[in-house]
Amino acid sequence: MANITDVFSSLKVLAKIESKEEPTMRHAIVVAAAIAVFALAGQAAAHARLILGSPKAGETVAAPKALKLQYSESIVAGESVVSVSGPNDASVVTGPLTLDPKSKRIVLVPFKSKAAPGAYTVKWHMKTEDGHETDGTFGFIVK
Numbered sequence: 287m288a289n290i291t292d293v294f295s296s297l298k299v300l301a302k303i304e305s306k307e308e309p310t311m312r313h314a315i316v317v318a319a320a321i322a323v324f325a326l327a328g329q330a331a332a333h334a335r336l337i338l339g340s341p342k343a344g345e346t347v348a349a350p351k352a353l354k355l356q357y358s359e360s361i362v363a364g365e366s367v368v369s370v371s372g373p374n375d376a377s378v379v380t381g382p383l384t385l386d387p388k389s390k391r392i393v394l395v396p397f398k399s400k401a402a403p404g405a406y407t408v409k410w411h412m413k414t415e416d417g418h419e420t421d422g423t424f425g426f427i428v429k
């Protein structure tokens with residue numbers, strides 16, 4: 287949910303701090319605040335980052351029963367899609383995409399049948415509650 291308003295409120299806080307503190311301290315605070323502002327700006331530009339996948343990108347695992355994808359923002363399940371392809375680029379049949387009952391940032395996609403050994407590619411398209419859409423791809427190996 288980071289947006290330009292967050293960046294501006296950070297700048298306002300920075301301006302207040304700067305008027306009160308000693309020069310050396312002030313310098314350190316300005317540097318720290320600048321880093322924070324850049325971090326927020328970066329977040330605003332990249333919506334719905336995939337924070338953690340299960341399986342993780344590049345991981346070798348036993349056949350997973352489901353994909354569990356944790357994002358940086360709340361997801362709209364009905365407008366988000368995950369497609370999986372397996373060995374020989376064959377598309378893998380998955381069950382409906384749902385959200386974890388405990389967190390709207392966690393997407394669950396069950397496998398319909400046991401995943402055969404080989405390389406898998408996950409392509410995701412997420413719509414977030416703020417109306418933005420993001421795509422991504424990662425791979426994992428089933429041993």
Ligand SMILES: [Cu+2]
Pocket residue numbers: 287333334359414416418
């Ligand atoms: Cu957004």
